[in-house]
Amino acid sequence: MRALLARLSAMGDPVVEDPVAKELLRLRMSIDNMDAALVHLLAERFKITQQVGELKAAHGLPPADPAREAQQIERLRALAEDAKLDPEFAEKFLNFVVAEVVRHHEATMSKNASSAAKAYVSHQSGGNEHLSRP
């Protein structure tokens, strides 16, 4: 067990000689690159869904759209199968992201409703500041 811990702690060193630690480090560097890409893609995705939320709020459309979500799930499951990703996980992932999006849309709508009610209040508090977040 001490050898294993040494192996893991060696990964913090600039030169890693242990072949297992070296391989683990190599794999983790790829995971880190992919995670950076995922985070940046998610940031862009939330920019788009924020635009969707503003469009829906401006036109009184409901934040959730079950028919659209069913299409997305079906499509993502098919893409996942082609990519050898567990379709169940792809569906859970979409639900996870959509839940966050709906939360944002509802916040946008309630903020808009509250803004309409308080239209006489000055805009000194920063207006749509929270909308600049995903």
Add this chain to the structure above:
Amino acid sequence: MRALLARLSAMGDPVVEDPVAKELLRLRMSIDNMDAALVHLLAERFKITQQVGELKAAHGLPPADPAREAQQIERLRALAEDAKLDPEFAEKFLNFVVAEVVRHHEATMSKNASSAAKAYVSHQSGGNEHLSRP
């Protein structure tokens, strides 16, 4: 409300004239492109974590690694802030993905333990088939 429903249902038509429906369709096409990219990136990420899981299982390393996860969370939160993504969401996202990865690693380890115990059983049932899934 009927107008809104017509607007949404118009999105299934090849030619969309309503400007709001058109804009919503444009945004949704971008979301769909990003979701395809996300699914393919996640598929690659799970291929790598599967290799990590196999490496860990082969060398008796524990599936979870709290120190590594803390580093990942710190790094992803910083990347998220730069990308204007809610750091809380980035952390939740990582936890969501890591939970799935740990589940796979534990399955790999228990499968390996079970394989060792049943080494005399013929391999006709497909061996590591479930490992080819994420």
